[in-house]
Amino acid sequence: MATSTTIEFRGLTKSFGSVHAVSDLSFTVEPGQVTGFLGPNGAGKTTTLRMLLGLVRPTSGTATFGGVAYRDLASPFETVGTALEASSFHPGRSARGHLAVYAAAAGIRKSRIDEALRLVGLETFADRRVGGYSLGMRQRLGLAFALLGDPRVLVLDEPVNGLDPEGIRWIRTFMREMASQGRTVLVSSHLLSEVQQSVDRLVIISRGRLMYEGTLAGLDTGSRVVVDAPDRDALEAALVQAGADVHVAGGALTVAGLSSAEVGAIAHRADVPLSQLAAENNRLEAAFLEIVGDTGLGGEAERA
Amino acid sequence: MNTLRAIGAEALKLTSTRLWWVLALVMFIYVGFTSGLIGLLFGGLGEALGETGQTPAIPDEMLPPIVYSIATSIGYVFPVILGALATTSEVRHQTLTPTFLATPKRGAVLAGKIVALGGFGALFGVIALIASIGLGAAMLAIGGFDLGLADSDNWALAGRAVIAMALWAIIGVGLGALIPSQVAAIVVVVAFTQFVEPILRTAASVWEWAGEVGRFLPGAASDALVGASFYGAIGMGTATPLEWWQGGLVLLGIALLTTVVGYFTTWRRDVT
């Protein structure tokens, strides 16, 4: 692994006829981190990644690796490893045969094929035809394909789909490890909870537009505490007196801007016994849904 | 460099699935059976039947080339199918994605396919000739004919047959690029080679002006390149076929045309 590489999207736009799949998208993905690329179904994630990889021609704008377009990379596989969502395999070819074909095309030495198979735990199935593979095994083969060139950048489109819990844990650890080695990791998902534990930064799109770019922590619009007492009025009065922002919601009180320890201390000082005290733990997912518009297929592309 | 690697990768694509040898096996049986049958009919039995005037009289020295060229005159559809499947299966199984990721210069991929399929087409030519010469000669031998195996003209014919089969495989690649739907491409290949062209060639043998045009039909051009044809022998051919090199150029032209048009129309499209 020689130098690190950033991914740069500049004004990237794509229309399929009247469908505006991606609109004026600009952001940068830094090395040494795992960047989550989030958006609901149809938001334009796959289209964006395919433009980055030269598979789809942008209507306007650019997507580059440190300024170099994918098709101009001297050695694409050693720069970028890719696993896209579609299972792109010939069913009559074995996993080893599949990797051998693309290693030959990209000029990757043959010994890397077995290494990649071992990395994803497919070595015992390597000579079986891919047509008989389970979804999870196909995902692993897709990852082995991405790892062929020992790349400095990893671009993964929904890699968690179809993996069992052990596989999900494995890929999370794997992405963190790649990032800690200074590589650039861009991973898409339509569920925040899927990537929450493994990403450092987030890019959220909806309807092809950038909605959020920043840290995971920054997404949290402030913690909330759900609290209740048999004497709810006394509790509310005590909290208001202490300057807290209190709302009645769902048969309990929600307090914004205070930690649960602080809320507990206030109640204790006011001598109000509590029946419930919990930090609301779904804040990130809620904030995510707020950003992308929580209405079914809210992320579907705009039509002209 | 890109293209050299692409050639190797395309060859690996062919050898890493069963398609090529299944097709080659079917071709071997089909060509071998037909050559044997024709050898028997025109050779072994022709002697007897010829006296009753039931079969067209073919000069003895013409028989071996006609029987041997069955390798191409009926076998040519197999390399076309191999070539067409090489491009259309990429669309069908969505393998254009890894292919273009490994070789982002799409022209290099198509060039790699042309060279690799040209090689496999030539190999198919050799296999088809083994069938047509092997079984054809055996049947002719039964009839007591000179097999013409010492005749350098017949070996030159075999060489030209190998070239024709290579060109047919490349035409298949071009057709597949032009018609990315696998089913549509195969229907077009089978319909054209098995129905449309035989009918057109029959029509061409009726009117003189049609014969002028008919000489440029791909199958007629292929027969001209090889230099002998079963169709010609049974009167389905044209009055004056093209020179062998003209036939070769017509095939090459069709191969280039389909590939270039396929490249500009479908090969450069978005892969989504």
Ligand SMILES: Nc1ncnc2c1ncn2[C@@H]1O[C@H](COP(=O)(O)OP(=O)(O)OP(=O)(O)O)[C@@H](O)[C@H]1O
């Ligand atoms: N080839 C195409 N032709 C027409 N429209 C397309 C094409 N490819 C994608 N689209 C449209 O572009 C929009 C974005 O699709 P895209 O696949 O990029 O979304 P996504 O974020 O990857 O969704 P998902 O989470 O379901 O994978 C959608 O509205 C989709 O219908």
Ligand SMILES: [Mg+2]
């Ligand atoms: Mg997608």
